[in-house]
Amino acid sequence: MMQAFVENSSLTFWNYFHSFxxxxxxxxxxxxxxxxxxxxxxxxxxxxxxxxxxxNQKEKLLIEKYQEILINYIYLTADExxxxxxxxxxxxxxxxxxxxxxxxxELILKLHYELSGELATFLEDLYHDLGLVKYSLKKxxxxxxxxxxxxxxxxxxxxxxxxxxxxxxxINHENKLLRSEAQLTMxxxxxxxxxxxxxxxxxxxxxxxxxxxxxEIQYIRNQEIPDLTNWIHSKNDTVICFILKLVHLxxxxxxxDELIKLVMHPSEKVRRTTISVLGYFRILEAKTILKQIFKNxxxxxxxxxxxxxxxxxxxxDVPFFEKHINHPDFEINQIAIKTLKDxxxxxxxxxxxx
Amino acid sequence: MISTIYAFLFLYYFFLIFSAIIISSYIVLGxxxxxxxxxxxxxxxxxxxxxxxxxxxxxxxxxxAPCYNEGKNIVDNVRSLMSLHYVNYQVIIIxxxxxxxxxxxxxxVYNLETVKYPINPKIETQQIRGIYKSKNPVFEKLIVxxxxxxxxxxxxxxxxxxxxxxxxxxxxxxxxxxxDSLQKMVKPFLERTDKKVIATGGVIRxxxxxxxxxxxxxxxxxxxxxxxxxxxxxxxRSFLLGRMAWSRLNGLLIISGAFGLFDRRIIIDAGGYDTTxxxxxxxxxxxxxxxxxxxxxxxxxxxxxDPLCWTEAPDNLKTLQLQRNRWTRGTIETxxxxxxxxxxxxxxxxxMISYPYxxxxxxxxxxxxxxxxxxxxxxxxxxxxxxxxxxxxxxxAYLFSILFSMTAILSEELTxxxxxxxxxxxxxxxxxxxxxxxxxxxxxxxxxxxxxxxYTKKKGKxxxxxxxxxxxx
Numbered sequence: 001m002m003q004a005f006v007e008n009s010s011l012t013f014w015n016y017f018h019s020f021x022x023x024x025x026x027x028x029x030x031x032x033x034x035x036x037x038x039x040x041x042x043x044x045x046x047x048x049x050x051x052x053x054x055x056n057q058k059e060k061l062l063i064e065k066y067q068e069i070l071i072n073y074i075y076l077t078a079d080e081x082x083x084x085x086x087x088x089x090x091x092x093x094x095x096x097x098x099x100x101x102x103x104x105x106e107l108i109l110k111l112h113y114e115l116s117g118e119l120a121t122f123l124e125d126l127y128h129d130l131g132l133v134k135y136s137l138k139k140x141x142x143x144x145x146x147x148x149x150x151x152x153x154x155x156x157x158x159x160x161x162x163x164x165x166x167x168x169x170x171i172n173h174e175n176k177l178l179r180s181e182a183q184l185t186m187x188x189x190x191x192x193x194x195x196x197x198x199x200x201x202x203x204x205x206x207x208x209x210x211x212x213x214x215x216e217i218q219y220i221r222n223q224e225i226p227d228l229t230n231w232i233h234s235k236n237d238t239v240i241c242f243i244l245k246l247v248h249l250x251x252x253x254x255x256x257d258e259l260i261k262l263v264m265h266p267s268e269k270v271r272r273t274t275i276s277v278l279g280y281f282r283i284l285e286a287k288t289i290l291k292q293i294f295k296n297x298x299x300x301x302x303x304x305x306x307x308x309x310x311x312x313x314x315x316x317d318v319p320f321f322e323k324h325i326n327h328p329d330f331e332i333n334q335i336a337i338k339t340l341k342d343x344x345x346x347x348x349x350x351x352x353x354x
Numbered sequence: 355m356i357s358t359i360y361a362f363l364f365l366y367y368f369f370l371i372f373s374a375i376i377i378s379s380y381i382v383l384g385x386x387x388x389x390x391x392x393x394x395x396x397x398x399x400x401x402x403x404x405x406x407x408x409x410x411x412x413x414x415x416x417x418x419a420p421c422y423n424e425g426k427n428i429v430d431n432v433r434s435l436m437s438l439h440y441v442n443y444q445v446i447i448i449x450x451x452x453x454x455x456x457x458x459x460x461x462x463v464y465n466l467e468t469v470k471y472p473i474n475p476k477i478e479t480q481q482i483r484g485i486y487k488s489k490n491p492v493f494e495k496l497i498v499x500x501x502x503x504x505x506x507x508x509x510x511x512x513x514x515x516x517x518x519x520x521x522x523x524x525x526x527x528x529x530x531x532x533x534d535s536l537q538k539m540v541k542p543f544l545e546r547t548d549k550k551v552i553a554t555g556g557v558i559r560x561x562x563x564x565x566x567x568x569x570x571x572x573x574x575x576x577x578x579x580x581x582x583x584x585x586x587x588x589x590x591r592s593f594l595l596g597r598m599a600w601s602r603l604n605g606l607l608i609i610s611g612a613f614g615l616f617d618r619r620i621i622i623d624a625g626g627y628d629t630t631x632x633x634x635x636x637x638x639x640x641x642x643x644x645x646x647x648x649x650x651x652x653x654x655x656x657x658x659x660d661p662l663c664w665t666e667a668p669d670n671l672k673t674l675q676l677q678r679n680r681w682t683r684g685t686i687e688t689x690x691x692x693x694x695x696x697x698x699x700x701x702x703x704x705x706m707i708s709y710p711y712x713x714x715x716x717x718x719x720x721x722x723x724x725x726x727x728x729x730x731x732x733x734x735x736x737x738x739x740x741x742x743x744x745x746x747x748x749x750x751a752y753l754f755s756i757l758f759s760m761t762a763i764l765s766e767e768l769t770x771x772x773x774x775x776x777x778x779x780x781x782x783x784x785x786x787x788x789x790x791x792x793x794x795x796x797x798x799x800x801x802x803x804x805x806x807x808x809y810t811k812k813k814g815k816x817x818x819x820x821x822x823x824x825x826x827x
Contacts, residue, residue, distance in 0.1 A: 020742070027746040034753035041760040045779055048767055149400050176545075177397055208544035211412065215405035238547065245411060300619065330474040331518070 062103040066094075070107055074115075074122045091130055105132055109157055127158045140166060145175040152178075156185045164190065172202045180209050187216045192226045204238040214245055225250050232258050237267040244273045248280055256283045263289050271297075272304045279308030287312050291320060299329055306335040313339050362738075369726050373747070376715055377754055384761045387598040391659050394598075395769040398660070403537040406544075408441055413520040413544070415443040415536055415615070418513030419527040420506050425454035429463045431527050434569025436496060440536040444495040446513045447527065451480075451503025460498050465490045471497070477511040477626035480504035485516070506611070507627035507634035514626050517618060526612045528666065530561060530571060535662035539615040542656035552642050553616045554656040555601075555609030557593040559772065560586050561664035571664055574772045576781055581674065583785045584793040585667045590762040590782075594659060594769075601657030605708035607643075609655065611635030613663035620645070631691070633684015640692050647701045661770055675800045682720075682804025689717050720801035752790050759786035 017025065073087045095101040105127075112123045127133065132154075139151025140163065148170070155163050167189075170182035183205070186194035195217075205213070231243040232255065240262070247255055262274040263286065278286040287309065294305050306324070309317065321343075324336040406412050417435055421428060428447075435445045449457045460466060466486035473482065480502040488496055501512055510524050521540060525531065535556070543551045562582045565573035577583055600606045611634065624645035627634045639655060646653040668674035689712060696713065698705035733739045763782050766772065773779065 024742060024746060027743075027750055031746065031749055031753060034750065034757055038753065038757055038760060041757070041764060042783065045760070045764060045767060045783070048764075049779060052771075146396060146400070153400075177400055181400070204547040206545040206547050207411075207413075208406075208541055211409045211544070212402070212405045214411060215409055330472075330476060334472050 058099070059103060062100060063107065066091075066100075066104050066107050070104075070111060070123075070126075073126065074111070074119050088126070088129060091126075095130060095132065101132075101135065104130075105135070105154070108132070109154065112157060124158050133158065133160055136160065137163070145173070145178045148178055149181050152181050152185050156188050159189065161189055168197060168200065171197045171200060176203075179203060180212070183209065184212060184216060187213055191220045192217075192223050195226060195231075198231055198234065198236075198239050198242075201236055201239060204236065205242050206238070210238070210242045210245060213242065214249060217246065218249060225252070228252060229255065229258060232262065237265075237270050240265070240267070240270050241273045244270075244277050248277050251281075253281050253283075256281065256285065259283065260286050260289060263293065268298065268301060272301055275301070275304040275308045279311035282312055284312055287317070299332075302329070303331050303335075306332050310335050310339040310342075313343060315343060318343060365729055369722075369729065372722060373751065376719070377751075379711070379715065380754070380758055383599040384595050384758060386602055387595040388761060388765050390598045390602045391594055391765050391769055394659055401541070403534055403541075406441075406537050406540070407439060412440070412442045413540060414518075415440065415521045415523055415540065416513065416517035416519040416618070417443060417445045417523045417525060417536075418448065418510055418517065419445065419525050420448045420450050420509030420513070421452065421456055421527045422450045422503070422506075422509075423452045423454045423456065424527055425452065425456040425459055427528060428456045429459055430569050431530075432460065432464070432496065434530060435525075435527075436493065437533065437569070438531060438536055439533045440540075442519075443536060444497060444517075444519065446516055447496070447498045448509040448513050449498065449500045450505065450509040451501060457498070457500050461486065464488045464493050464496060464498070466498055471516065474515045474622075476622055477515055479511045479515065480508050482512060505629055507629040507631070510634070511626045511629070514618065514622055519618060521615055522618045522621065523613070523615045524611070525614075525663070526665065529558075529612045530566060530569060530664045531613065532571065532660075532662045532664075535613070535660075536615075538658055538660050538662060539613075542654075542658065543615070543617065546654060546656075549652040549654045550620075550646070551617070551656050552620045552646060552653050553609055553614055553639060554658065555597065555606065555614050556657070556662040557659050558589060558610045558612045559661045559664045560589060560667040562667055562669060564664065566664075574774075576773055576775065576778045577669075579669055580785070581671065581793075582667055582669055583781065584789060585674075587759055587762070587782050587785050587789065588793070589667075590766055591759060594765045595758070595762050597657050598659055600708070601655070603703065603707070604654055605703050605711075606655045606657055607640055607708050607712055608636040609639055609657075610663075612665050616642075628691075631684055631687040632680045633688050636684055637688040637691065640688055640695070643704050644692060644695065644701065647704060659769070661772055671796065674796070675803065678797055678800035679804040679807060682801045683808045685712070685717055686805065686808050689713055720798050721805065723798060724802060755790045755794075756786050759783075759789070 017028070020028070069087060069090065073084065076084050076087075091104060095104055108123050108127050112120050112127075115123065136151050136154035136158070137160075139147045140155065142148050142151065152163075152167065152170070163185075167182050167185050171179055171186065173179040173182065183197055183201075186197045188194075228243050228247060231239055232247075234240050234243070244259075244262075246252070247259070256278075259274055259278055259281075260283070262270060263278070265271050265274065275290065278290070290305050290309055290312075294302060294309075297305060309320070313321065318340065321336040321339050325333055325340065327333040327336065417438075419431075419435060424431065432445065432447060447460065449460075465488050467489050468484050469487045471485045471487075473485075483500040483502065486498040486500070488494065497516065499512055499516060501509065513524070514522060521543060523536065523539065539554050539556060542554045560577070560582065561571070562579075563575045563577040564571060565575065577586065597606060597608075614635070616638075620642055621638065624638070624642045626638075628637045628641070631637050643653070643655065668677055689709070692709070695701050695705045695709045697710060701709075730739070730744065733744075760783070763779055763786070767779060773782070
């Protein structure tokens with residue numbers, strides 16, 4: 001009887017629904033879809049919040065546990081070898097579990113980042129001994145870009161040096177983040193030798209990436225600075241700009257003839273960076289060419305030229321700056337006035353002569 | 355009689371098509387934004403900001419913070435701005451003729467003295483009374499300018515004339531910036547090699563009820579008042595869903611006046627801020643975009659979804675109404691001023707997509723909505739309502755509004771998770787359920803008042819909004 005009632009009710013409902021116009025039918029289908037989506041969203045929201053809390057709790061416990069073990073391990077002395085072996089065995093057993101391995105791996109990397117010297121070396125050795133390098137290399141071969149980045153970061157931090165070929169392949173990867181990471185790895189692991197990636201680069205290096213690379217390069221110690229001349233003639237304008245920053249950073253003033261030639265480079269960005277470096281190095285031979293190109297340069301490049309000429313100025317340049325003290329561009333006339341003030345004794349002489 | 359029937363049919367199909375397009379566009383924007391936000395979040399988790407912190411090649415930034423009668427919090431606000439983590443920046447506070455003791459407090463606490471300073475007169479502004487710098491080298495990066503009152507836009511223009519940095523961050527002085535906000539905001543300018551980034555906007559978050567100590571955000575808490583929760587949900591929808599998608603399409607027409615980073619040369623060349631509008635934040639972006647289009651230069655207005663800037667939202671209806679009124683008038687003024695852009699193929703996506711969308715779905719939407727309600731009332735009056743159709747439509751719209759809010763909440767949960775306390779997400783869900791019948795009607799009213807005030811030439815200035823000061827609650 002119940003079944004008959006249900007059947008009748010559903011029949012009545014369908015009959016009722018079919019009596020509507022097409023528009024109403026479509027609207028009610030949309031309403032049904034919306035209700036289903038809202039219910040699914042609420043369930044999903046609830047799930048992710050619960051999962052996040054549970055995961056957090058579980059991870060927190062594991063972090064506390066392994067942090068203690070790891071700190072204990074790195075502070076063990078040479079004659080506590082047995083204890084070391086015992087801990088290693090415990091960790092080897094633990095890394096078979098995915099979550100435990102993830103926590104141990106992250107903890108070693110975190111501690112390594114915070115520590116230096118002998119303690120950091122202990123952690124690198126432990127990372128190798130536990131076989132965690134294998135997992136990092138596996139990540140490096142993943143097809144997903146973000147897993148690859150994790151892998152590449154891990155091998156870089158743990159100084160796994162046999163990844164040159166794999167890393168070089170990634171410097172022209174279509175994913176910008178991945179290729180940036182690969183370029184950083186080249187420099188971090190292979191130092192100046194790693195700069196060879198510039199020969200193979202097919203993409204521009206962004207200003208952001210240049211800053212990241214320079215930050216790594218400036219801490220390279222005990223290595224001879226390579227010859228930067230070839231890269232100054234690179235077909236990639238951003239490589240030239242990057243090299244010009246290195247020329248500045250490492251005071252490669254012996255490249256001044258090359259720098260003066262670059263003032264006529266077709267790329268405005270290259271010209272501007274070159275002009276800044278010329279000013280920084282106080283290369284007096286550049287004055288004539290800078291004055292020559294001033295008039296036909298864009299306003300922004302003119303600012304660079306004025307700044308550079310201001311750095312190079314002496315009494316012979318007074319007429320040039322006097323000519324620009326009423327320049328319609330505020331920044332240009334300010335540089336001119338400031339420079340003339342710096343050259344004040346000469347300026348006074350000129351005025352007196354006048 | 356026949357013509358009346360045609361008129362009714364026309365209105366019926368007009369509202370039907372309008373609703374269908376608006377819902378479809380929200381679906382597209384929502385999907386696009388969610389994927390974009392999650393993708394940004396994942397990518398950003400790999401980005402290291404360490405290098406930009408100390409690099410000698412980090413570009414210079416000037417923070418321009420206009421201040422008007424902010425005496426209550428000005429000292430803390432400036433302290434907070436001076437403790438940002440960036441290597442190459444200065445803070446320029448522009449006292450816009452405050453009637454309170456803002457300037458005196460700054461002079462006393464920061465040990466200021468008047469200095470001579472070169473000022474680029476490129477943008478015309480109200481007169482400057484004095485420029486101050488600290489005698490104490492600790493506050494070397496602080497510059498305080500005292501000027502005649504001229505409004506927020508005029509104060510920002512003074513800042514633009516004074517600054518000689520590559521980028522300028524225009525902010526509301528009472529906003530609280532997260533310490534690494536400049537590093538994150540400058541990144542889009544430095545990472546694009548194919549286009550010139552002319553401006554970057556960030557998400558604005560609501561700081562009401564949050565625990566703030568010494569100008570630093572210590573704990574994010576869900577506000578207790580319903581009016582504040584409504585705005586949290588509204589901001590999540592607007593910033594995480596709306597603007598993220600427009601940024602992806604390079605069609606962003608607004609960067610919030612509370613926090614935006616601009617290429618200084620471009621903003622000056624475009625003419626600086628317009629002092630005749632109350633919506634200077636939107637107007638300047640439209641003008642900068644127009645300037646780039648006119649000069650045929652490839653450009654991008656970038657946007658980042660990180661919660662970098664926290665501000666105090668109105669906690670009472672009167673202030674909220676004033677704020678929304680101002681926003682509406684600002685939108686009308688900007689769109690009217692740049693009406694040449696409308697459906698103008700010369701301006702590409704700006705003229706053919708962004709402008710028409712803003713005109714129809716931001717500028718005209720409240721008016722069309724009210725016309726729809728009047729149409730419904732008229733049909734009721736003449737007893738011509740098909741209740742099944744009417745209720746079905748109302749239900750579709752209501753459920754869609756909840757679904758859209760849910761997408762914003764989920765997007766937040768999957769990325770920045772600022773509201774971590776148990777039940778917070780469900781409190782927002784509760785707000786989403788009642789909002790269409792409450793807060794939405796109020797904002798509709800405020801938008802209509804804005805229209806009315808615009809056409810009756812009633813004006814309110816930026817200093818009208820009474821603030822308690824974040825962290826004081």
